[in-house]
Amino acid sequence: MPETLFDASHLTKRYGTATVVDDLSFHIDPGECLGVIGPNGAGKTTTIRMCLGLTEPDEGDIRALGLSMPRDERAIKAQLGVVSQFDSLDPDFSCSENLLVYGRYFGMAEPAIRARIPSLLEFASLSHKAQARPGELSGGMRRRLSLARALVNDPRLLLLDEPTTGLDPQARHLMWERLQVLLQQGKAILLTTHFMDEAERLCHRLLVLDHGRKIAEGRPRDLIAEHLEPDVVEVYGNGAVELMASPLRNLAARTELSGETVFFYTQDARPLIEALGREHPKLRTLHRPANLEDLFLKLTGRQIREDG
Template sequence: MPESSILTVSDLHKSYGGGNNKNIVVNGLSFSLRQGECYGLLGPNGAGKTTTLRLCLGLTSPDKGKISLVGKPVPAQARAARLRVGVVPQSDNLDPDFTVEENLLVFGRYFGIDDAQIRARIPKLLEFASLTAKKDARITELSGGMRRRLTLARALVNDPDLIFMDEPTTGLDPQARHLIWDRLKALLAEGKTILLTTHFMDEAERLCDRLAVIDHGQLIAEGAPRDLIREHIEAEVIEVYGDNAHAWSRSVGRQQAARTEISGETVFCYTNDAGALLSGLHVTEGVRYLHRPANLEDLFLKLTGREMRD
């Protein structure tokens, strides 16, 4: 692993239970984060993402493997390491008894920062979260997007080197998501490092310098988003749907496409040259189609499958 890594995970294992009931959650996982990058951890539900974050933070002890967080061994020195880390959890856990400003003040005390220093940081944090006008508001008065921005601002109160973000935009409307993305890009421009888990493939493709796809606790692909797409997926995708889509696929699509997949009423045709398929579809009755470049969602579905996960 590179010496400049701010987080290094080597041969990490974690399971629960035993015997026939043993549940292997993390199975030999290894990766590292470089200073100043956004690194995505992608996988279906139950892939081991949240457990991996808990292991990296020292909140759960591994069965085997090594973790170095901001240069300190975890879990042995997890408490000291977490002083240089910010965390945005899946669910907002803001204190409803405090105002916006008080939430930042009280949280800063957990890091041993004196009140004067925290108060000096609060105006900038409120401005960053676009919450200056809401500093005296109670948490119950905030919208979901405002609470999410406050949770992000709270994660920065200790001026961390590394920020863990576990699905930071889940449940937000498009406007709020884009605002959060702008704030994350600003953090990266300042040299912060981000470890991001998300189910939004467009979010990962926009933000991540590199990412890892994990499934059943194992790393199955790693690299820059566009590099992974080029490596694993044909360049073009045609989505064909309509009353005759399945019949068209059986008679034409499977012969002309490099690869086809069916999900519900839609036939996904993967190809490096869409010309012949598009010419035929243009005169085929009972179908509609969408032609687009391959994206990260195509990669994710190819590597992890289309079946639902609980």
């Protein structure tokens, strides 16, 4: 069995009377990506802050890389790479200079940093932008530069907070490719994301949080099989909402309404699709397998939650 790189045990954090993280435990192994998903206010950010030593838990322990947080905070951070949700690149420095200055924060010798810069820029597909400043880069380029900067100290564990927020599909896919390379190299990743396709593509295991508590944990496909029916039929169009009160509901194990779309969750979609074709030919339907978004919505609800 590989050595566990990161182990959080019974983490609890309170602010006043509110418990924002409640008895949370998880671990990460080398070469593994653990995804943390949950609605706004689920405790994801506070969890990340405790992992980074920025917030001290009221209860619980964190061990990382064979060391203990917060006692060995500096030694742990020396082996961590962090990509925050919002860019913190220095706008006055070029891409190369951003990497150089960041490496100095780790006490690295300048020759050692300069030796790493070409390979880091190549990894981020930014070799041709070495002298460009962040303001001259696209959003995807800036995110890749942030990732390259997080790798300057050759960390064993990466903490990525919403790393592809605001990127177009092409930029997201390129970022995913780079993260897969890091996992193949044996680096571990703790990833928070709101994109369920990202979680399904990158994460070996998922941690689902709600109201500060772990409500599910496991491999994405295992969680889907455990909590959901295999087939989903989405029905929309004029009159679709009325299906919620129709006998067709009996052809599904479970139905949900979101906006003007009715979701039928079923073990076998064929009888339902045939009935819809006969009785409601003008309605539009989409038949698909259950996915992580369905899991997320079942476990945490469809109610929109504000930040905070």
